[in-house]
Amino acid sequence: MAVAGVTAYDVLVIGAGFAGLSAAARCATRGARVLVLEARSRLGGRATAFPDRETGELVDNGQHVLLGCYTETLAFLRDIGAIDHVSAQPQLSVTMIDRHGRRSRLTCPTSLPSPLHLLAGVFEWDALSWRDRWSVLGMVTPIKLARRERLPGAQRKAASSGETVESWLIRNGQTARIREMLWDPLALAALNQPPDRAAAPAFARVLGEMFGSDPRAAAIVLPTKPLHLMYAEPARRYVERHGGTVRMSAAAKLRVDSDSRITVTANGEHWSAKRVISAVPWFALPDLFDAVPAPLTDLVHRARTMESCPIVTVNLWFNRRIIDEPFIGLPGRVMQWVFDKRLVFGLLRAEGASASLAEARPDRPRAAAGDEASHVSLVSSGAERIVSRPNDELIQLAHQELYEAMPEIRSATVVRTTVVREPRATFSLAPGQPARPATETGVPGFFLAGDWIDTGLPATIESAVRSGHRAADLCIG
Ligand SMILES: Cc1cc2nc3c(=O)[nH]c(=O)nc-3n(C[C@H](O)[C@H](O)[C@H](O)COP(=O)(O)OP(=O)(O)OC[C@H]3O[C@@H](n4cnc5c(N)ncnc54)[C@H](O)[C@@H]3O)c2cc1C
Numbered sequence: 001m002a003v004a005g006v007t008a009y010d011v012l013v014i015g016a017g018f019a020g021l022s023a024a025a026r027c028a029t030r031g032a033r034v035l036v037l038e039a040r041s042r043l044g045g046r047a048t049a050f051p052d053r054e055t056g057e058l059v060d061n062g063q064h065v066l067l068g069c070y071t072e073t074l075a076f077l078r079d080i081g082a083i084d085h086v087s088a089q090p091q092l093s094v095t096m097i098d099r100h101g102r103r104s105r106l107t108c109p110t111s112l113p114s115p116l117h118l119l120a121g122v123f124e125w126d127a128l129s130w131r132d133r134w135s136v137l138g139m140v141t142p143i144k145l146a147r148r149e150r151l152p153g154a155q156r157k158a159a160s161s162g163e164t165v166e167s168w169l170i171r172n173g174q175t176a177r178i179r180e181m182l183w184d185p186l187a188l189a190a191l192n193q194p195p196d197r198a199a200a201p202a203f204a205r206v207l208g209e210m211f212g213s214d215p216r217a218a219a220i221v222l223p224t225k226p227l228h229l230m231y232a233e234p235a236r237r238y239v240e241r242h243g244g245t246v247r248m249s250a251a252a253k254l255r256v257d258s259d260s261r262i263t264v265t266a267n268g269e270h271w272s273a274k275r276v277i278s279a280v281p282w283f284a285l286p287d288l289f290d291a292v293p294a295p296l297t298d299l300v301h302r303a304r305t306m307e308s309c310p311i312v313t314v315n316l317w318f319n320r321r322i323i324d325e326p327f328i329g330l331p332g333r334v335m336q337w338v339f340d341k342r343l344v345f346g347l348l349r350a351e352g353a354s355a356s357l358a359e360a361r362p363d364r365p366r367a368a369a370g371d372e373a374s375h376v377s378l379v380s381s382g383a384e385r386i387v388s389r390p391n392d393e394l395i396q397l398a399h400q401e402l403y404e405a406m407p408e409i410r411s412a413t414v415v416r417t418t419v420v421r422e423p424r425a426t427f428s429l430a431p432g433q434p435a436r437p438a439t440e441t442g443v444p445g446f447f448l449a450g451d452w453i454d455t456g457l458p459a460t461i462e463s464a465v466r467s468g469h470r471a472a473d474l475c476i477g
Pocket residue numbers: 014015016017018019020037038039040043044045046047061062063064065066250251252253279280281284287288311422424425426449450451452459460461462464
């Protein structure tokens with residue numbers, strides 16, 4: 001077998017999602033020459049965008065929401081020069097329309113320290129009765145415990161791995177109404193699994209980070225560009241400026257010899273590499289190997305048995321604007337959030353940047369219904385029950401829920417619809433799932449990155465970036 005590029009690259013990274021690209025960028029920053037191999041013909045993995053067949057608009061594979069506590073993701077965006085591609089709220093502030101069509105707004109004031117700002121927000125929130133508002137006090141101790149859990153020597157756990165999010169919330173005195181209006185939407189968005197299925201520790205960890213010392217940690221941060229333009233293309237350029245290479249349509253295979261020498265193959269080329277970072281998801285790991293090396297048998301078995309959870313997004317284009325803010329929560333419904341994509345991208349302007357909406361979307365030459373049109377994305381997380389329904393049914397469901405929440409929009413005309421299914425959007429957090437792997441493997445020089453690595457966080461962008469940075473740090477030393 002001819003082995004090329006033996007000395008050309010210091011590190012090989014397999015997979016160009018958030019994990020692989022953040023690992024590659026960090027290695028490049030530290031002076032390593034990096035080769036990134038990506039199987040698909042576009043970058044970004046599970047956080048990407050594609051051109052809509054009819055309108056030419058770049059459509060995300062699903063709305064992605066970041067939080068102020070995504071510290072490593074924001075540092076990564078800063079490093080690659082893409083921090084302007086997100087827009088952050090000053091504090092957590094969300095409009096909700098409940099199952100009866102009642103609109104309300106939860107706003108946590110930044111003037112108060114965390115988690116007092118959450119308590120103040122909830123006490124001001126007129127969607128809840130006084131009994132529901134008081135119940136939030138039951139979460140103060142669990143959130144404090146979750147904050148402390150990350151410190152060395154922490155003894156008490158905020159939640160036990162055998163209990164679900166729902167039972168944990170009930171055990172801490174949360175009423176049905178505050179669960180439906182506040183905790184369940186947060187848990188579904190963060191964990192992508194219904195609260196009666198997902199284990200509580202990962203949610204406790206999210207709350208510990210959201211309601212940590214900085215009140216801005218809970219603020220919502222939205223991409224202001226289609227996803228692959230937001231981070232993946234800037235990361236590619238960054239790696240290339242630092243002497244690295246990013247190859248697409250390059251599905252990698254890995255061979256580990258008995259002396260632990262690693263050979264990577266893609267498109268008939270071979271590289272013998274001292275340091276390799278696999279940043280592929282759990283479901284793709286087994287296919288990396290024709291013959292699974294003995295030290296990795298258990299890891300591959302665990303990856304194979306990890307279950308996945310779907311997300312469904314229904315995109316509707318209306319002939320006019322139907323909502324007047326970038327996003328609205330629809331708690332208690334199958335479609336839990338609605339985002340106005342043009343307002344989301346328009347945040348770029350609202351934040352005072354000079355780019356216009358058209359500049360932010362240079363790729364929408366044939367928008368479905370002219371400049372007055374709106375493109376809304378309805379998101380269903382934890383979508384096991386609906387993911388295999390036909391498109392027509394999903395579109396009808398999205399319409400129906402939108403009309404029930406906002407009867408005033410019935411006069412708007414739908415001009416185009418699409419459905420995006422991501423059956424393996426995230427891994428399952430249900431109790432009893434296989435343990436998540438560490439960054440280091442039994443093979444010297446072979447490291448793992450990806451949202452599914454044991455970061456303590458659920459399958460999120462922040463988990464992916466933390467794992468990528470960790471792998472790069474161990475790899476480069
Ligand atoms: C619809 C949807 C909505 C989401 N919403 C949110 C959200 O709001 N907030 C949030 O934080 N997270 C969200 N997530 C989760 C988030 O997208 C993921 O956690 C994150 O993108 C995972 O990144 P990753 O790099 O670990 O994996 P991936 O993005 O899956 O990247 C892995 C890459 O490896 C490549 N690959 C696989 N096998 C090979 C091979 N043999 N050779 C070369 N390349 C290979 C794949 O093609 C892929 O590009 C959402 C996910 C989806 C699908």
